Amino acid sequence: METRARTAEETRERILSAACEAIAEVGFEKIRMKMVAERAGVSTALLHYHFDTREKLFTEAMTHSFATSAGLEDDTTTAPAAVVLARIVHSLLPTDPELRQDWRLWQELWVRSLRDEKTRLFAVDLYAQLHAWVGGAIEQGVASGAFRSADVDRLSTLVLALSDGYGIRLMLGDPTVNVDDVLAAIWRPVAEELGLPPEFPGI
The missing domain is CATH 1.10.10.60 (Homeodomain-like)
Known part of the structure; x- marks a missing residue:
């Protein structure tokens, strides 16, 4: 059985x-x-x-993609809080072939969401899960004393907004941006808010 x-x-x-x-x-x-x-x-x-x-297959595929890309490494409980958060930021961007595939799926989701209400609600729910993923890492860092107290909801929203904006430009191959500069640009306001060094951590 x-x-x-x-x-x-x-x-x-x-x-x-x-x-x-x-x-x-x-x-x-x-x-x-x-x-x-x-x-x-x-x-x-x-x-x-x-x-x-096909619709059910699409939504299940999106959920599968999200679960795979949002899976933290086994050592996240022992890794420094800043490294855990940095890994999440890195995984929110099209930084390797697998993540670029995930981004193509998200782009398909955005387009379908404009035409289909069920898909739109599904997309909103996935964003809520992303928000909780980022927020959970920030909350853990604050609770452990590694991060300065912050508005977790606002900071999580900022991380997602910056990741989406810069991620699109990376997907387009915009010659004015590169992965290292994007990671630095997203990390700077996060680090300032949480009382961390401004340099993106080695992950």
């Missing part, structure tokens, strides 16, 4: 990973269930067993 459940979960994960890759590559509007099934190495019938509509 456990083996069957584990196999089903592994199949589901494979499908979601394939969906993330396909959506990022060609866009949601061009995605067909057969395309995802072939990429995942499963039958179309099995894909429909797990995800009966």
